[in-house]
Amino acid sequence: EDQVTQSPEALRLQEGESSSLNCSYTVSGLRGLFWYRQDPGKGPEFLFTLYSAGEEKEKERLKATLTKKESFLHITAPKPEDSATYLCAVQVPNSGYALNFGKGTSLLVTP
Amino acid sequence: SAVISQKPSRDICQRGTSLTIQCQVDSQVTMMFWYRQQPGQSLTLIATANQGSEATYESGFVIDKFPISRPNLTFSTLTVSNMSPEDSSIYLCSVLPQTGVKTEAFFGQGTRLTVV
Numbered sequence: 232e233d234q235v236t237q238s239p240e241a242l243r244l245q246e247g248e249s250s251s252l253n254c255s256y257t258v259s260g261l262r263g264l265f266w267y268r269q270d271p272g273k274g275p276e277f278l279f280t281l282y283s284a285g286e287e288k289e290k291e292r293l294k295a296t297l298t299k300k301e302s303f304l305h306i307t308a309p310k311p312e313d314s315a316t317y318l319c320a321v322q323v324p325n326s327g328y329a330l331n332f333g334k335g336t337s338l339l340v341t342p
Numbered sequence: 343s344a345v346i347s348q349k350p351s352r353d354i355c356q357r358g359t360s361l362t363i364q365c366q367v368d369s370q371v372t373m374m375f376w377y378r379q380q381p382g383q384s385l386t387l388i389a390t391a392n393q394g395s396e397a398t399y400e401s402g403f404v405i406d407k408f409p410i411s412r413p414n415l416t417f418s419t420l421t422v423s424n425m426s427p428e429d430s431s432i433y434l435c436s437v438l439p440q441t442g443v444k445t446e447a448f449f450g451q452g453t454r455l456t457v458v
Contacts, residue, residue, distance in 0.1 A: 263445060274434050274449035275385070277343070318384065322445070327398075328373050328438050330447055332384040 234258070237319050237333035244340050247308045252336045254319030255301040264302050265330060266295050267318040275318055278304075309340045344369055348435050348450035355425055355457050362421045363453045365435030370415035373438040376408070379452070380431045388433075391418040425457045 238253045256264065263282050267275035279288045281297035288295050292313065294305040304317055316337045320330035345368040355361050365374065374391040389397040389410055397410035412418040422429050435450040 265447060267449075272452075272454065274346075274348075274452045277446060277448055280446055320385075322447075327390060328445060328447075329375055329387045329390060330385075330436075331387075334384045 235319055235321055235331055235333035237317075237336050239336060240334065241337045242339070244306075244309055244338070246310055246340055246342050249305070249307045249309070251306070252304040252317055252319075252338070253301060254304070254333055256319075256321050257300075258321050258323045258331075260324050262322040262324055262328075264297055265320045265322065266302070266304055267320065269316045269318055269335070278317075306338070309338075311340045311342055314338055314340045343446070344371055344437050344439050344448045346435055346437060346448060346450035348453055350453055351451060352454040353456070355455065357426055357457055359425055360421055360423045361425065361455060362419050363433055363435075365418045365420070365437075365450055367416045367437055369439065371437040371439045372415075374412055374418045375436040375438075375447075376410060376418070376420045377434040377436060377449075378431045379434060385434065388420070391420075422455065425455075427457045430455055430457045 234257045236255045263280050265280050266278040269275045279295040284299045286297050292307050296303045316335045318335045320332040347366045349364045376388040377385040379385050387400050388403045389399040391397050391410050391412040393412045409421045432452045432454050434452045438445050
């Protein structure tokens with residue numbers, strides 16, 4: 232069974248304190264791995280899609296990387312506005328083009 | 343990217359009634375999906391909305407409870423029927439502008455449903 236596990240469940244950082252969020256997956260034939268940001272009461276906001284091991288993508292203070300078993304979302308010098316839940320999802324051929332989500336990491340960045 | 347408008351954004355409904363949620367996209371998209379996000383949980387796929395034919399439902403979701411329409415490439419509705427408090431969730435529309443080797447999936451803002 233395809234599984235997506237995110238860790239930690241919650242993370243509290245001081246402003247400027249860099250860290251990484253983890254998304255490990257066990258799937259048959261990864262088509263793509265997606266990262267989203269979700270603010271309370273809102274829909275997920277698309278951040279990145281990674282397609283093959285070794286691929287990296289960056290956006291402002293965020294950098295996503297992918298290996299054959301996991302993905303990391305690195306947050307460099309975070310600011311309070313980076314506080315949100317970060318969701319990881321995988322897309323696999325046997326589920327059509329739908330996404331299978333992890334439970335997310337709730338990030339709080341304090342001033 | 344695709345801009346998705348979902349209505350209503352929130353509603354409070356009496357048990358036993360039904361609510362229809364609309365999803366309008368600003369451009370034609372290949373695929374549309376409906377997800378549910380229960381309180382404190384991640385997203386669970388309800389069904390794939392197929393244009394011009396019956397939706398494809400995931401295990402645990404049935405057409406009588408969650409009828410879905412998709413009359414064209416930019417619009418879909420999800421109805422939550424005969425509601426109970428257990429249906430209180432956020433319902434999200436998602437689209438794939440195109441399929442193929444590399445795809446991006448976008449979400450609407452969600453409909454927060456409370457059943458009393």
